[in-house]
Amino acid sequence: MIGTSVFLGENLNEAIKENLVSMKEHGFTGIFSSLHIPEDESEYYLKRLKTLGEWAIELEMEIMMDVSGSSLTNVGLSFDRPKEILETGVTGLRIDYGISNEVIIKLSKDMKVSLNASTLTEKDIEELIEGGANFNHLEAWHNYYPRPETGLDKKSFIKKNQWLNQLGFRVVAFVPGEDKLRGPLFKGLPSLEKHRAIHPLAAAIELIEDCFVDDIYIGDPGLTQNTQIQFESYFKNKTMLLFAEQEAKSLYALSVVGIHQNRWDNARDVIRSANARFKKMDTIIPESPIRRDKGSVTIDNINYGRYMGEIQISLTDLPIDEKVNVVAKIIEKDQSLLQWCKGGMPFEIRLNNIRE
Structure with a gap:
């Protein structure tokens, strides 16, 4: 799968939807977003979340939503009511800090759950197995890194992904966008530091060919039209x-x-x-x-x-x-x-x- 990012910190206007439609037309089937929000803006985020969910259902795209315990509560949702989360159009949750393996185990019964690939430990795996987690619903997603010089090193990244593959996880990572970089730093959102300034497709191919990554998401909100065409040409038509x-x-x-x-x-x-x-x-x-x-x-x-x-x-x-x-x-x-x-x-x- 290849996917894009849509963030809820701004109004979801027609231009954003048109970009999402274009991405879908060029083979992108996943959406990454985040509910890390200021508490006093929770009302706006819930409205935007519902809008994004409607778009995703209309376009037949999946949404992986980055959450913490408090961010979900702030928009009136709960880990105890996974069906309500699914009704918004969200198809999976990327689990961040402050969420126990016990909660992950319960969520995995009903929906896709993304674990933090970079911080996942053998102890976590043991607890998930012992608790009866549905591993068919579990994936391992790496972070993206807005600040230059903080992205991951390729050698250690590969080693971690080999271990995750052996455990049966689908591994997901980010490459930077180019058309509209996300603020406040506007320096791209890659998983690997070496990818911060290179062509997004070149970064994606390296992750797949060299780094044991299965799915690619564009960390920033957009790609130029020509780069979208290049992604479609490579992933759909197998042509560079x-x-x-x-x-x-x-x-x-x-x-x-x-x-x-x-x-x-x-x-x-x-x-x-x-x-x-x-x-x-x-x-x-x-x-x-x-x-x-x-x-x-x-x-x-x-x-x-x-x-x-x-x-x-x-x-x-x-x-x-x-x-x-x-x-x-x-x-x-x-x-x-x-x-x-x-x-x-x-x-x-x-x-x-x-x-x-």
């Missing part, structure tokens, strides 16, 4: 979508637009389009050679003989080659995605002038 800018002097940029496949015998220095040079084409005339910096999109010219027409993307800085025309360049933001375009993976190149 890359946006590029045309080299001003090249006549061949349109030749690289479209869907390709990285060769199964993937190269160290470049992504190679598997079938590009086998297509029938006119002679490709050499253009003024320039350096092939990381992200350069190239097509081999007639000087390369039988390789004429081969399309590549540079994974590292490469020298000038008179046999190779540089026709476009992957935008800087998307270059962190290149390392995840593995052997055999389809990828698509779109030029900036046809971006939305």
Whole structure:
């Protein structure tokens, strides 16, 4: 599952709903929110919670709500009445400080419960087993970290997740957004510190491929439209979508637009389009050679003989080659995605002038 975040500290207006609809259209099926609220604003939060719940039911999305004991009480709900919680549209509770394992055990009989993945101990597991918790309803969610330099270290993160996987937990973690970062710091909301400033999709792929994470949520409230499209392309169509800018002097940029496949015998220095040079084409005339910096999109010219027409993307800085025309360049933001375009993976190149 991939999900987004909607916070209740502001009025849930039509623009927020439209963003949520867009996220659902691009494959996001979960919503994370929080009931950590000022006590004197509980009336407003309850109204917003009901609105969010109505939207989630309408869009067929799940809501995981971050709660403490007092925050739930402040909006007139109770751990003792889980059916009332479910009636709001909330499908699960992320348990925070001050809530006993006994309460968790009771809640797990009726609804999904998210445990704090970073602080969960073997003693907690023993108590949950002894108390008869429904482990089919339990998940392990990591925190996100608003303050720079406080996010988790990848090595210890992996070790913890391996342990959680062995216990049968579904592991969930956060990556930062980009379109509308959450205040007051506006520095992204990642689980891993290294992800604070990188492309959200690159962060998500690393969590899944390297870190034993099952589900990804965007910690901040939004993604740009193009990044939503990239998430859908990757998770639904299994295709890496890359946006590029045309080299001003090249006549061949349109030749690289479209869907390709990285060769199964993937190269160290470049992504190679598997079938590009086998297509029938006119002679490709050499253009003024320039350096092939990381992200350069190239097509081999007639000087390369039988390789004429081969399309590549540079994974590292490469020298000038008179046999190779540089026709476009992957935008800087998307270059962190290149390392995840593995052997055999389809990828698509779109030029900036046809971006939305």
